[in-house]
Amino acid sequence: MATGRTHRPATRSRGIPEATVARLPLYLRALTALSERSVPTVSSEELAAAAGVNSAKLRKDFSYLGSYGTRGVGYDVEYLVYQISRELGLTQDWPVVIVGIGNLGAALANYGGFASRGFRVAALIDADPAMAGKPVAGIAVQHTDELEKIIEDNGVHIGVIATPAGAAQQVSERLIAAGVTSILNFAPTVLQVPDGVDVRKVDLSIELQILAFHEQRKAGEEATAEAVVADAVAEAAAKDVKDTAAEQSAEAKRTAAAEAAVPSAARAEATARTESTDRKGPDGDVPAVMPA
Numbered sequence: 293m294a295t296g297r298t299h300r301p302a303t304r305s306r307g308i309p310e311a312t313v314a315r316l317p318l319y320l321r322a323l324t325a326l327s328e329r330s331v332p333t334v335s336s337e338e339l340a341a342a343a344g345v346n347s348a349k350l351r352k353d354f355s356y357l358g359s360y361g362t363r364g365v366g367y368d369v370e371y372l373v374y375q376i377s378r379e380l381g382l383t384q385d386w387p388v389v390i391v392g393i394g395n396l397g398a399a400l401a402n403y404g405g406f407a408s409r410g411f412r413v414a415a416l417i418d419a420d421p422a423m424a425g426k427p428v429a430g431i432a433v434q435h436t437d438e439l440e441k442i443i444e445d446n447g448v449h450i451g452v453i454a455t456p457a458g459a460a461q462q463v464s465e466r467l468i469a470a471g472v473t474s475i476l477n478f479a480p481t482v483l484q485v486p487d488g489v490d491v492r493k494v495d496l497s498i499e500l501q502i503l504a505f506h507e508q509r510k511a512g513e514e515a516t517a518e519a520v521v522a523d524a525v526a527e528a529a530a531k532d533v534k535d536t537a538a539e540q541s542a543e544a545k546r547t548a549a550a551e552a553a554v555p556s557a558a559r560a561e562a563t564a565r566t567e568s569t570d571r572k573g574p575d576g577d578v579p580a581v582m583p584a
């Protein structure tokens with residue numbers, strides 16, 4: 293039994309690499325937006341920017357589809373929408389079942405984006421007997437006892453799992469035994485599935501953890517920059533203290549020499565003048581950095 297996410301070879305039979313297949317929905321989303329705005333053609337650079345992909349990679353991806361665009365004109369938007377939809381198998385209707393109709397399952401059932409992309413929610417299935425018969429998104433929830441019959445009756449090949457993690461493995465086994473060969477798994481667990489079954493895992497908390505990692509790194513960089521500034525300020529302050537101390541020492545030497553040279557009455561006057569100058573800065577203010 294194989295573990296992991298996708299159990300097909302890295303290159304599909306028609307020679308399209310998995311990485312390209314993973315980018316096709318991104319191109320399709322960008323192209324659909326252009327089509328809705330009745331944009332007839334698009335350059336590889338524009339489309340790459342809209343899809344968030346490097347333009348050289350896009351051209352390479354499209355070469356697998358046999359689509360090269362026209363120099364100076366770009367790609368025909370409608371034709372590319374058709375080509376990519378066909379390649380992804382979206383020109384046909386895909387019935388899907390959602391298992392586990394709690395918070396997430398109900399939200400998925402209510403999501404209009406499935407139907408608009410050719411995925412018809414054929415059934416909603418839950419283990420809670422109290423849920424049976426209750427309408428969610430206009431569809432009556434069915435009990436898990438019916439799971440196998442529902443899959444077979446509707447010719448379902450794609451199942452969505454939105455149950456707690458502890459139930460997901462057993463649910464996947466029942467789905468697969470009944471004929472499901474592709475699973476979209478929202479439960480935070482790694483499913484063990486046989487060869488020939490594709491599993492895609494969606495985990496928003498993992499995405500958030502990756503963002504947290506980047507945030508932490510950004511904060512680390514900021515802290516380093518702040519530390520560099522703080523070091524520079526501390527160094528400048530230390531230099532100030534040293535200069536002030538040196539000045540005072542020179543002043544003390546000058547005073548000592550003057551004391552040796554003048555009579556005692558004049559010496560008292562000179563001492564008073566020196567003390568007054570020491571306590572205040574050149575403008576009469578107390579200096580910001582006081583010598584220790």
Ligand SMILES: NC(=O)c1ccc[n+]([C@@H]2O[C@H](COP(=O)([O-])OP(=O)(O)OC[C@H]3O[C@@H](n4cnc5c(N)ncnc54)[C@H](O)[C@@H]3O)[C@@H](O)[C@H]2O)c1
Pocket residue numbers: 391392393394395396397417418419420436454455456457459463477478479480494495496497
């Ligand atoms: N992937 C993500 O980004 C993401 C986000 C939120 C939640 N989740 C996960 O999705 C799952 C559902 O979350 P939720 O908040 O909707 O939970 P929930 O408790 O609201 O719903 C779970 C539903 O599954 C049903 N259920 C339990 N065992 C079952 C079984 N054997 N067969 C069929 N139905 C069964 C329950 O009766 C319940 O209705 C959890 O595993 C959660 O961790 C994933």
